Amino acid sequence: MSTERCFHCNEPVPAGLNFTLSFDGQSRAFCCVGCQAVADTIISSALADYYRFRTEPASKADALPEHLLSELSSFDAAEVLADVSQQQGELTEIELSVSGISCAACAWLIEKQLRQLTAVQQVNVNSATARCHLSWNAEQTPLSTILQSLAKIGYQASPFVADQEEQQFKTELNRFLKRLAVAGIMTMQVMMLAVALYFGDYTGIEASHQGYLRWISLILTLPVVLYAALPFVKSAWRGIKARQMNMDVPVSLAIYYTFFASAYATVFNTGEVYFESVCMFTFLLQLGKFFEYRARARARDATSNLLKIMPVSATLLNDTEQQIVSARRLNGGDVILIKPGETIAADGEVTLGSSSADESMLTGEYAPVAKRIGDTVLAGSVNHDGLLQVKVTQPLAASRLGQIIQLQQRTLSQKPAVLEKTDRLARYFVERLLLIAAATFVLWYVWLDTDRAFWVTLSVLVATCPCALSLAAPTAVTCALANLNRRGILIKNAGVLDVLPQLSYIVFDKTGTLTEGRFSVKAVQLFSPELSQADALNLIANLEVYSEHPISKAFAPYLTQKLPLTDVDIQVGAGIRAQYNAQQISVGSAAFCHVNDTGAMVYLSIDKQAVAAVELQDALRREVPELLQQLRQGGYKLMMLTGDSSSQADQLQQQLQFDTMVKGCSPEQKVDEINQLVRAGHKVMMLGDGINDSPGFHAAHVSVTLETGSDLSKNQADVVLLQPSIQLLSALLEGSNKAQGIIKQNLRWAVGYNLLIIPLAVAGFVSPYIAVLGMSFSSLLVVSNSLRLLKK
Amino acid sequence: MSIIYVLIPIAILFVIIGLSVFFWAVRARQFDDLDKEGFSILFDEERKASSKTAEKPEDKPGQ
The missing domain is CATH 3.30.70.100 (Alpha-Beta Plaits)
Structure with a gap:
């Protein structure tokens, strides 16, 4: 028990704190007032079961500002x-x-x-x-x-x-579930009857019983072919109409050909029935599709909180009277009031007050931008610590935020298409298969044995049934998705796995992607021997608690002991002043603290005596240098596109040595840069986190964002990294290469098996029974090979 | 063996009942969040035990 952990959120309890509650006869410690208050409410409202049965610690509860x-x-x-x-x-x-x-x-x-x-x-x-x-x-x-x-x-x-697309996802997912149930339950029933028919073949069965069991199987298979297998037919029909053979064409062909042949055998009481194959085949394919769809729906749900960044409400000033209105109904000329910490509801011009705003979501720059009378503010940016009066210049839809979202929708249709390999293979394969089947039928009907022509053709089709071929890619993709998901990589677009192995260029955004996207303390310079570094930082942190400014967050980890401060005074854009032990403490800019400017960002002075200077920086993520090293060794070209035009971009370039670096990029420029790479024949991945990156996401072949990224970018990206580490990128590349390898093995097996069995089937050596066995065996082999991807 | 002429249709009847119950469950959004439903059994048991003492008196004044 070296460090005590918070009972509520499981974070370490800072030393010297004493927030406790008694629960289940034991005293529990808490890391902050927020957690303690929350736990107190939970326990006193008889909801303490939560603590008994939860499987994950809660997130840290900040006291509500x-x-x-x-x-x-x-x-x-x-x-x-x-x-x-x-x-x-x-x-x-x-x-x-x-x-x-x-x-x-x-x-x-x-x-x-x-x-x-x-x-x-x-x-x-x-x-x-x-x-x-x-x-x-x-x-x-x-x-x-x-x-x-x-x-x-x-x-x-x-x-x-919820947007409309999400509603559709939900109903579609439910439809998938129903189809899966129909296919699954019917498979069980028909399989049971099939066992009876198999035994009947060996031990003898009354013709009337056989006929009865076949008719029952036929009836039970009807819902499967008429309901559960419908999506395959629809997709195949779409493919044929667009003159694009896809994998669903041979799949539907196999299902319906086998079904009608078995129905024919049942009605006219000849030949063999394969109803159980029809059902099982449909069930297995639906299962794969269901898993893929569910993963996509989950990814969408979890990341589609898009509208959260669109400001919902605004405070409208009407002849000095305040009125809360919907942000969407603001018009040009309205005057709105923006309180500290609020999201700015519309593009406009400051008419009163001064503050600073966080425009990082829109521009990628993290340093707050000072706003004074006459300056323009952007919708979607966050006001920091001052009260502003803003005259709206444009309604929300026409704002910069609205434009970026529009730009995004425009680029959506330009996404470079990647032809799916299996589909290409299927087109090639299906055409030849149909030719061979037709030729076989003619051959047997005209020259060899007219009676056997139908059944030989059937065994050609069943034996070469593209089960294995059509299961080869989807099963591997499903398993790879599940495995990557477990490692914290959410893939929203399964097609990504096809492209990743061919990747040649990786484009990084700087702020928030390569860097942490927030300020942290880089160096502390002390001017007086009385205070230790920890004490100085604690003092600053105590004052910064009162500030909304992003700089204040850099000091939060250094708050070790609460100090009694009085007369706290916040000067917008300058600093904070307070009384402590009858001394005046100031934290802020050099001028505010009355000390000489030495280039640092934050100064601390006691009674106008300089005590400390703190340098802040947006620190590079720890894993970045190693990751870039790995990627370079893997043969990828690296590029950095940043909206930041400061010298930090150059410093980073010096340190990390990208192949190309462009700074001061607008979202449009990012799209242009990526388009150039795509035109030059590169396969491009874009890694970013801000709204300003999301138009570029569509221009690139693959887009990756971080969980800490904006909701909009998470909504648009193909891949979301669920842990705050871009090291996962190498896991993603490795996983996709492995999946590609498995798919290749599967395809090789499926094609090899077909090449072997076709001549035998055409020659009439393969009875339909053997054909079914061979088909099932090769499908099983493909599925179990794919399952290897699930292993860690 | 002619019993199968009766039993198999009965079995099919059960299948139809089972499927319609499943369809109803899907429509009633019971499959939306499977994690939560797994937990509900734990909590319900606990609630019955404590409801007589803790919850009922709280509910009454509200109604």
């Missing part, structure tokens, strides 16, 4: 609420996106907490997607009260509007 509380109440305005919810009679229905859900116990906790409110009629939390569906009486209890009661138990929720 004042400005957030006021932001919550902005959702109560009828106009804003109407934009994010639906009215069903007396009740209001809303979809909330909840952050902080780490395991299924959280879902239970939230449901219980909300059901304690009398106005809540129905609540359903989905722990996989971190969404909460809520229906309640909005007149009885405002939405802000509900959101606050969630905040009390440590979850931050915000309204969410």
Whole structure:
């Protein structure tokens, strides 16, 4: 027990803190006031089961800042609420996106907490997607009260509007599930009857019984071919209409040819029936498709909280009267008030006040941009510590944020197409297979044995049935996706695995991708011997607690002991001043602290005496140099495109030695740079995290983003790295190479087997029975080979 | 063996019932979040035990 861990969030408890609660007869320690308050609420509302059954620690609970509380109440305005919810009679229905859900116990906790409110009629939390569906009486209890009661138990929720595409995903997924059930259950039934028929063949069976069992099998197979196998037929039909043979053409052909041949045999009481093969084949293929689709739906759900960055509400100033309105309904000329910490709701011009804004989401630059009267502000950026009055110049849709989203949709259709290998192979294969089958039929019908022509043709088709061929790629891809997912790599577009092995160029964004995207302390210079470095940093951290500025977050880890401060005074864009032990402490710029500027970013002075100077930087991620080294050895060309035009870009280039580096890029320039590479014949991967990168995502063949990235970029990227480490990139490349290898082996086997069996089948040596055996065996081999990818 | 003429249709009837129950479950969104449902059994048991003492009195004033 070297370090004690927080009972609520499992983070180490800083030394010298004493936040405890008694639970189950034991004293439990907490890392901060926030966690303690949350645990207190949970235990006192008889929800302590959460702690007994949870499988993951909760996320750290920050005490809810004042400005957030006021932001919550902005959702109560009828106009804003109407934009994010639906009215069903007396009740209001809303979809909330909840952050902080780490395991299924959280879902239970939230449901219980909300059901304690009398106005809540129905609540359903989905722990996989971190969404909460809520229906309640909005007149009885405002939405802000509900959101606050969630905040009390440590979850931050915000309204969410699911887009249409997501709704379609949901219904489609349910359809998949139903088809899978039909195919699976019918397979079991038909298989059972098939066993009876097999035994009948050896031990003798009454003709009437055989006929009966065949008819029953036929009836049970009908739902499979008419319902479960329908997507294959539809896709095959689309392919044929577009004159593009895809893998579904031979699949549907095999299913329906086998079915009709068996039906013919049943009706006319001759030959063999293969109903069980039809069912099993459909079931296995549907299973693969279902898994792939579910992975995609999950990835989408988890990352599609797109609308969160679009500002929802704004405070409109009307003859000095404040009114909360929906951000979408702002027009040019409106004057809005922007409080500290709020997201700016529209592009506009500052008419009153001064502050600084975080525009990193839009420009990629992390350093806050100072905003004074006359400066322009951008929708989607976050106001830091000052109160601003802004005259709206453009409505939200025409803002810079809106333009970037539009640019993105334009580039979507330009995505470089990668022809799927198996589809190409299938086209080649199916055409020849059909020719051979037709030739076989004619050969037997005209010259050899007219009676056997139909059955020999059937065995040619069954033996060469493209099961193995069509299972070769999908099973391998499914297994690779599952394996990578377990390692924290979410692949939203399975086609990516096809492209990755051919990759030649990797494009990196700088801020937030190569660097951590936040300030951290680089060096501390002390001017007086009285204070140690730790004490100085603790003092600064105590003052910075009062600030919303991004710089203040750099000091949060150094807060070791709470000091009693009085008369705290925040000067926007300059610093913070407070009284401690009858001394005046100042933290901020050199001028603010009355000391000589030595080039550092933050100074500390006590009674106007310089005490310390702190240099801050946006630190490089620790794993980056090693990763780049590996990639270079792997033969990839590396490029850095950054929106940052400062000298930090050059420093980084000096240190990391990219093949190409372009700084000061706008989103459009990033797209241009990538397009040039694509035109030069490179296969390009783009790695980025900001909204300014997302248009480039579509220009590249493969796009990768980090979990810490903006929601928009997560929504657009093909791959999301779920851990805060870009080292996963090498795991991704390795995994895709392995999958490619397995697919090649599978294809080789399938093609080799077919080449061997076709001449035998054409010659009439393969009875339909042997054909089914051979088909099943080669499919099994392919599936088990793919399963090797699941191993770590 | 003529019993199969009766038994197999009965078996098919059961299959149809089973499938329609499954379809209903899908429609009732029971498959949306499988993780949570796995947990619900734990919590429900606990709630019944404690509901008489802790929860009922809380519920009453609200109604």
